[in-house]
Amino acid sequence: MVPFATVRGHGTVLHTGGGGLVPRGTRVQVFDSIFEVFLALGTLVGVVVLGYMVVKAYQYRAAADHDDGDVSRPVLGELPRGSEGGGKLFVSFGMSAIIVVSLVAWTYLTLLYVEDPGRSAADPDAIEVEVIGAQFSWTFVYPNGHRTNVLRAPAGTDVHLSVTSRDVFHNFGVPGLRVKSDAIPGQTTETWFVADEPGTYAAHCYELCGSGHSFMDTEVVIMEPDDYEAWYANTSASDGSTNASAANASGSDGPARLAATAGGVGA
Incomplete structure (x- = not known):
């Protein structure tokens, strides 16, 4: 566990999805792609099922001009005549299984990309921030030791979060950015x-x-890269510590010790 890291630059690393099968891009783009696929397939399945139901309802309708000899009506407890011994039922179940399994596999591969912690950690331009939860507030610790209750980050840049707590279980989430940990x-x-x-x-x-x-x-403020650079250049460790002293607080209880001994929280 490495709760602190040195600043490695603030370059723009916004990736957009390519033409591959598994979508790539920001978390918002990826989850929008998942939603669109599920919406399209759900709509297609709904149209097929409802359309088939309407066709069969019309085919087996009861009307004065309808000849029962034209169709073979289903009999309770028996396979419908003309169903080829249940072949249509087997094909429909088989196709449904293939679609569902394919959709689950595709979603799993997509979420592997979204939940890969090494994606940003391996990026030399990523910004690293530690998130500490405590009853009942959030504290964000930057690589230079600066502590604040408002998360600030530049637009178009990977932000890598290391999330922990110093008391009970919490869950940090930013719905607008599709982040939850x-x-x-x-x-x-x-x-x-x-x-x-x-x-x-x-x-x-x-x-x-x-x-x-x-x-x-709390708030997550996304700034223009230049504005963020200017803001970050004017920050410092709230307790006067340096990156080295912050790094010495790492370990299984490092975040809790550092949170408990901090002198204050900046803006």
Whole structure:
């Protein structure tokens, strides 16, 4: 576990999805692609099922001008005549199974990309921030030791988050950026995001953590890269520590010790 890291640059590394089978890009782009695929397939299946139902309802309708000899009506407890011994049923179940299994496999491969903690960690231009949850607030620790209750990051840049807690279970989530990660005492979970453009997003705790759970909110401010560079250049460790002293706090209980001994939180 490495809760702190040195700054490795703030370059633009926004990736857009290519023409491959598994979508690539920001978390928002990937989850939008998943939604569109499920929506398209769901609509297609609905049209086919409802269309087949309407055709059969018309075929077996009861009307004065309808000749029962034209169709073989199904009999309860028997396979419909003309169904080729259940062949149509077998084909429909087989096709359904292939579609469902393919969709599950495709979604799994897509989520492997989204949940890969090494995606941003291996990027030399990624920004690394530690997220510490505590009843009932969030603290963000930057590589230079600066601590703040508002997460700031540049647009179009990979942001790698190391999420932990110093008391009970929490869950850090930013719905607008499709980010969600557990905050567990004594452990660190990794996640990442890329914001397409500047703006302010709401972050919440999604794990019931006590009486103040509903108030455990904060802001994620996405800035222009130049503005972020200027802001970051004017920050420093809130307790006067350096990257070296912050790194010495790493370990199984490093985040908790550092959070407990911090002198204050900046803006």
